[in-house]
Amino acid sequence: MRTGIQQKVSAVITRGYVTFLLLLLSTFTLANSILIPMDDKQANHLKAYGIAFSVLKADVDVDWLLNYRGGSFMVKYSSVVEKECRVRGVSYEVVSDAQTNRILTLIADPDVNMNVVKLQKAPKVVVYSPIKVSPSEFENNDAVLLVLAYAEIPFEVVYDEEVLNGDLAKYDWLHLHHEDFTGQYGRNMRRMTVEDVKAQEDIARRHGYAKVSHMKLAVAKSIKEFCAGGGYLFAMCSAAETLDIALAAEGVDIVDSSFDGDGIDPNAQSKLDFNQTVAFQNFTLEYQEGYGGMAFSNINSTASSGYYQSLDFFSLFDFSAKWDIIPAMLVQNHENVIKEFYGQTTAFTKSTVKPNVLVLGQSKSSDRYLYGELGRGQWVFYGGHDPEGRRGGGHRMATDLNLYPHSAGYRLILNNVLFPSARKKKRKT
Structure with a gap:
């Protein structure tokens, strides 16, 4: 279906x-x-x-x-x-x-x-999403899936199977959204169905992995290699956070027994290797049993204060269009102050962002929009789930973009879609 x-x-x-x-x-x-x-x-x-x-x-x-x-x-x-x-x-x-x-x-x-x-040339766009293998109705609120369809920009969908088979080499631009690369199924059964879990277990089994967490690490490493090889990576929400957690925790068990049958390494925190991460360092893991909590680490600036924290606005930096061309492209907008929005990973704690990362947008308390280079490739991490997301009855409501044709938050996503088409120049500052 x-x-x-x-x-x-x-x-x-x-x-x-x-x-x-x-x-x-x-x-x-x-x-x-x-x-x-x-x-x-x-x-x-x-x-x-x-x-x-x-x-x-x-x-x-x-x-x-x-x-x-x-x-x-x-x-x-x-x-x-x-x-x-x-x-x-x-x-x-x-x-x-x-x-x-x-x-x-x-x-x-x-x-x-x-x-x-x-x-000059339209990029080949692909979205990594569980809709490839299971119902995943929660993914119908993936902001990038929504806006690509609304703007009538063609794209393809892949998931773990295609990544493990090396299919990312076919594409120029890859998006990750509300994903968990640590193998804990999002720590949130409100979005992860039984079908979702079984689909991931089946892929892991077919590829010879004893645990889903091992399979997800292999996927995370393949995504990192895609970017380093010259691809463009755009991640939002929990994908941006858990990608780096998985990379830092290679060879370390950070998954509770309720997910994989055995316990967390008691020394896991001290064994993290931040040299392997893309954007974050010196973060602290959040240990919570089962689905008792949704936080992964203190990368998420709202992890300790709750998903429903009252938010305000974040601001885009004003870059030189003649000298800092790449960040200037990524912040093009008709507004430079943008309404905050929630996500399982809402925004990024400033102290966990690596010093070589360029901050494109931030609030007083957190960084919201990040850019960096990895090998021959480039990446952007954008906090939050849906720039125009709404909640009703305690659940996320589907977003009708016909109601938000001027969304400044969504424009940042589309800046990234067009970015690989440009003759790119290095930053001066």
């Missing part, structure tokens, strides 16, 4: 996409451009990214105008692009060559914090 997300994915892929691309290629002209503004004049910020992605899929360049009207997009005029903007409810402006030149001249001014980044 296909989940709602899988049905949406199928709808995106079968939407006459090939026909659209062929028409698109045949209708670009040298005269005039289409400007897709991303400031408050934009009717649907999220779907605008889907327009940019569709142009890239046709092997046509997109200019990303950093800090110009909220990080606008500009492409050569095409009647197909114009029509698609109208169909998807995306605001656009047809600008003459003279107007285009004036915009580019303004952006090139050395005293103005703007830049033009050329986006």
Whole structure:
């Protein structure tokens, strides 16, 4: 049985996409451009990214105008692009060559914090999710699955089997979300069904692992290798935290007997190897028996104060678009103060973040949005589960993105989706 997300994915892929691309290629002209503004004049910020992605899929360049009207997009005029903007409810402006030149001249001014980044090729996008192998209805609130489908950006889904088989090499961009790489099934039976647990046990057995925790470690190491080899990794919620915990705990039993039949190594904390982690160091594990608690470690800044802690806002840093191009791309937005949102891992304790990690966004008490480089690859960790998540009756409610077309929190996700298409330059500062 296909989940709602899988049905949406199928709808995106079968939407006459090939026909659209062929028409698109045949209708670009040298005269005039289409400007897709991303400031408050934009009717649907999220779907605008889907327009940019569709142009890239046709092997046509997109200019990303950093800090110009909220990080606008500009492409050569095409009647197909114009029509698609109208169909998807995306605001656009047809600008003459003279107007285009004036915009580019303004952006090139050395005293103005703007830049033009050329986006060239659509990345091959994949999402790591248990919807591949089981019902996993909780994953229908995976923010990235939701926004990719809403923006009509095509993607594929993999899980442990595909990762262990080496399939990540087929892709450019990998997303991880509400996942537990420690082998404790999320410490939360409200999201982990019997079918989910059995599916993971079956994969572990097929690949010769005695425990799910051993299998998950192998998956975590494969994901790290994918990034180090040149891939782009984007993780949210508990995936960002548990990936590093699993890597640090290689060879150490940190899993309670209720999950794997034997106890935790009493010296586990002292045996953690922080040299193996991607983003975090010097963190302390949270030991709780069974499903008595949902915390993994003090990486999560809200671990000790509860899932329902009252939250406020976090701020994005203002980077130089001309010198610090990578972080400037990742923080493009029409708002620089963004509403906080919950997750099993809501935000990151400042003292646990490695000094070589670049903080893109933070609140007074925690870091929220992180960037780093690993080998030839790059990664971003973004705290929280769903930027527009709501709760009712004690349970997470499904998010209808038709109600949040201007979500600044979701825009950060889509910045990351487009990021691999850019000609990337190293940071200066």
